[in-house]
Amino acid sequence: MNSFKMFMAQLFVTGNATQSEINKVFGLNPINMKRWSKRYREGGPGVFYQREIKRTPRVMTPEVIDTAQALLDEAHTGKEVAEKLGLKANTLYKAIREGKLRQNNDLKKK
Known part of the structure; x- marks a missing residue:
């Protein structure tokens, strides 16, 4: 092409x-x-x-993902995690949808 x-x-x-x-x-x-x-x-x-330059994540860096996952594992809601980390809730939910984060199954049912 x-x-x-x-x-x-x-x-x-x-x-x-x-x-x-x-x-x-x-x-x-x-x-x-x-x-x-x-x-x-x-x-x-x-x-x-020429090879295209790959973009690196600006918001959901590996450190932020690790911290967010730890908070989600502690049974915090996505909204609470987003507020604590200064993220937009949509950014956090997108990471969950893409499989970068796992949401606690107990919270999904609420």
Whole structure:
């Protein structure tokens, strides 16, 4: 897929085809062509083959997860844990849904 993106951007940037011609022939979204062309102009063909930088968690760091799990294990509610740790309740519940945290089964029934 990266080769395809690079080649489409290269066709446009070098003037061998217009954006509308490429979009029509390949059924592409015009905004994608604009993004690919911008990437090509700024970084050249190699930019399509660089590894993407993985984002690290900003709020739910390993330390926060450990602390939250300890509080949940002590039978605190999710709302109480969120307040104690200064988190949004939705952030905590998302971590529970994703399996990063386990909620006490007794509290789920209430």
